[in-house]
Amino acid sequence: MGKLLAVTLIVIAIGSAIPILAHIWVPPADISTHGYQIDEQMSDTMVEAGICFLAAQIILGVFIWVFSGRKPGAKLRTFPGGAKGLVGAAFILVGLEVIILGAFGKKAWATIYFTPPGADALPVQVQAGQFAFYFRYPGADGKFGPLHPDKINEANQNIFGLDVDHDPDSKDDIVTAEMGVPANKEIHLLMHAKDVGHSFYVRELRIQQDFVPGLDLSLHFTATKVGRYEIVCTQLCGLGHYNMKAYLNVMSEPDYEAWIKQQASMQ
């Protein structure tokens, strides 16, 4: 039975690696300016983790094959180098891995979170609520009007709680259910939640960020490829969580101008 376990382990190890090596399940093509760093980091990690995984499972399998079912009283042997060698190897190899992954991984994280958005970035506000995302554009004046949560009323289409009668900045604000952005232009996303925790996830953009009620968070990114992409919620938010999604519509500059004008006329 030991030999069967050995074979099973090796088959499982190699079988698990095949879909990875065959690139069957891979992230969708990246459409952001920062995403390549995440992708590189992920494939580096895949190589390192993959080697650890295969080596450990296969060596375990081989040892089980060799050392199970030996004749009773067979002489015991000790692994060359003993515990000291293994502890040393773990410290050096894993330590190196930690330092390398840590150092390189920092760069990708830093581009997303430590660099402020450029001065000409296009501000878009996103509000997450049970169970929809809504987006707000500042309009011609470039200013967002203040929010009044007590005025939020979905039945009257006052999603954000704007007071257009008293706040001049709110008058030309554009509220949409779809997020239109021009390609190759930096977007400064201003995030807040209306009710409970949510999350903003666009696979192709390599962006994911929680909405935390009570906190105003922001993100910035540049989408490079025209197309329609799903924005989904990844933070458990209640019964309609699975259905909470919107679309990110990346357009060429003229298409975007036409789109935003059309949205403005519909307010």
Add this chain to the structure above:
Amino acid sequence: MHELSTHAANHAPPQSFLRKYVFSVDHKVIGKQYYGLGLLAVLIGMVLSWLMRIHLVWPNFAIPGLQWLSSAGAPGGVITPEYYLQLMTMHGTLMVFFVLTNVPFAGFGNYFLPIQIGAEDMAFPRFNMMSFWVTFVGFCVLVAAFFVGDGPPLSGWTAYAPLSAIPGSGPGQATGQTLWAISIATFCIGQLLGSLNFITTTLDLRTKGMTLMRMPLCTWAWFITSCIGLLAFAVLLPACILLILDRVAGTSFFVPSNLVVSDQLVNLSGGSPLLWQHLFWFFGHPEVYIAILPAAGIVSHILVNSYRRPLLSHKAIIYCMMAIGFLSYMVWGHHMFLSGMNPFSALVFSFPTLVITIPATILVLIWIGSLYGANLQINSASLFALGFISMFVSGGVSGFFLAQPSIDVYLHGTYFVVGHFHMVMGVAAIFGMFAGTYFWAPKMFGRMMNETWGKIHFWGTFVGTYCIFMPFHYLGMIGNVRRYSAFVDDYLQVPQPVSLLGLHFSVSPIEVHEFISIAALFTGAVQLIFVYNLIYSRFKGTPAPENPWQGTSLEWATSSPPPWDNFGGRLPVVYHDPYQYGIEGASGDFVMQNSSEHIQTVREDKKVI
């Protein structure tokens, strides 16, 4: 301090049924009670996972009888999206708290820790009884959530605020969520009492000759785990109390100002949802090690026995478990990389998370390295112990990805995470439980378990769990989001073209989910073999000898099952390190800890040169 431990002999063994089997102060009875409660919880949890997997891939399938449990949640037996989340919350809560914490730690620990150190009972037997019955109350309160109002909560086992703090935020978030919080707070009290007891017993009640380094590895694991538990549950308890106050007393620890739920402005202000996340994960990450360390200890204990040789290093395992326990308190923020906390802190939390792989790797290398040149004995217990190593590695390597904040940006909240934690803390810890059961059932029940059924159970479980949890990683790689009660995302409907070894075909992610569901139903069914084996062997199994596995530690130095005071009034005296297997010059293949045979012990650090 062994003279303290004579207290059990000072009073007569209990006579009445109630004192003997129900409100017993005997650690062995309490250990079995914890084990039984864990078994009940794991069966419920498993059925819940079946219901979830059925709903995910066959959403319109009517499950016969489910409408009687909840007519609103499952009208006509068809699970609604909200009921899916409620089942999911209960699955997670039952499994993490009442199975992974209860069985490897509280169950086996209670039964075997006092015996392995040569004590007659725990240091505080009444506290011990109380800890179980408090836990039992917690369990009843949790399960009661199925039968109240609109059912159990839907906020997941992590109960993120403000979803968990505002009663109007969804079905089950009223009475159900309050019951959940009361249940977990109660559970914490039970664990705190248990942890105190374990620590005191280990430090004070060791028999003559039982130095700390002569304790078996599982005893060490329980001791280290109780130290972790004492700190972790001491944080979760107040967190749950604050949550209960938010819900019933009008406070606002976790609810910020200006929230609008269902078009109603919530009349609370000033709280912080991140505070809940910090408190919860400060408990939550150590909890992972509370689940896995006892399993690692049990597995080490069983591996030495089936290798018939000492591990390459006894001390290295102990120090690594300590290091893991210590580091487990510095990594909670890796659950919160994307939560909006200061992005600099993500890097701070990422580093110890990566570093914790060093002691974990040393454990694995010693388990595998010690197999070299050993005389491996294959039986149900050792199969599960070897399976544990495989699962621990598979679940561990995916941690490399999630430990890095930049990769977590893509993988957070996907099935990759589900695959990772199920393998490393769920399945691995459960493999430790199974290994422990096959190994110790003869001692606990006085009868051997059936080996043939045990091996069938192992093969079904081992292959089955890989079929369930490995594909989760692939789904996570394409960004499949977890906690969705239906897969409505566009890309999930699209078949992926596959070219493999000259074959061309296509697989859609939904088909992968179908495969997982079938594997889950199969693997769950295999567990019924285990239940049958356990119950059948309990009554009809071959009577167990005192030392069926030719073990060396003190639990094998007393009858099976042990008398109520463990050693019949004569405490053993310990002369040796715990694992004297295959010692040259000894009279047999092994030397028991309490054997006065003189053997030439080689110092550990000299042995390897």
